[in-house]
Amino acid sequence: MSYLALAKQVEARLSGREPSLAAPFAQDPKPTPVPALCQALRAFFAMTAREVDGDLPAPEEAQALLSEIRRLWDDVGPAFAKVVSREEAWAYYRETRRCPYCGEPGVFHDPERGGEPA
Numbered sequence: 822m823s824y825l826a827l828a829k830q831v832e833a834r835l836s837g838r839e840p841s842l843a844a845p846f847a848q849d850p851k852p853t854p855v856p857a858l859c860q861a862l863r864a865f866f867a868m869t870a871r872e873v874d875g876d877l878p879a880p881e882e883a884q885a886l887l888s889e890i891r892r893l894w895d896d897v898g899p900a901f902a903k904v905v906s907r908e909e910a911w912a913y914y915r916e917t918r919r920c921p922y923c924g925e926p927g928v929f930h931d932p933e934r935g936g937e938p939a
């Protein structure tokens with residue numbers, strides 16, 4: 822199991838999606854941000870691909886999504902958010918065969934390699 826998958830499992834338990842395990846944490850109802858960050862990143866990657874296909878997002882839609890990602894990034898913590906983002910980007914690429922960052926088909930511009938195709 823990857824570190825991200827393990828973290829998601831722990832987060833799911835703590836966030837109450839598994840009620841029997843969440844009971845001891847009932848006094849802390851604050852939702853955990855990792856699944857929300859993954860979802861927001863996916864929406865961003867998909868928006869980028871749509872843009873390449875000529876379906877431009879409304880500026881306020883893009884701005885709202887980026888603001889949400891920044892907020893969730895801080896909530897998760899930048900070091901872990903970077904790990905989450907990298908795994909989500911690779912998962913998106915494996916599923917869609919499009920670069921998560923620029924939407925180009927058939928290539929993954931890996932930030933860890935200075936944007937060179939992986």
Ligand SMILES: [Zn+2]
Nearest residue numbers: 920922923930
């Ligand atoms: Zn790219």
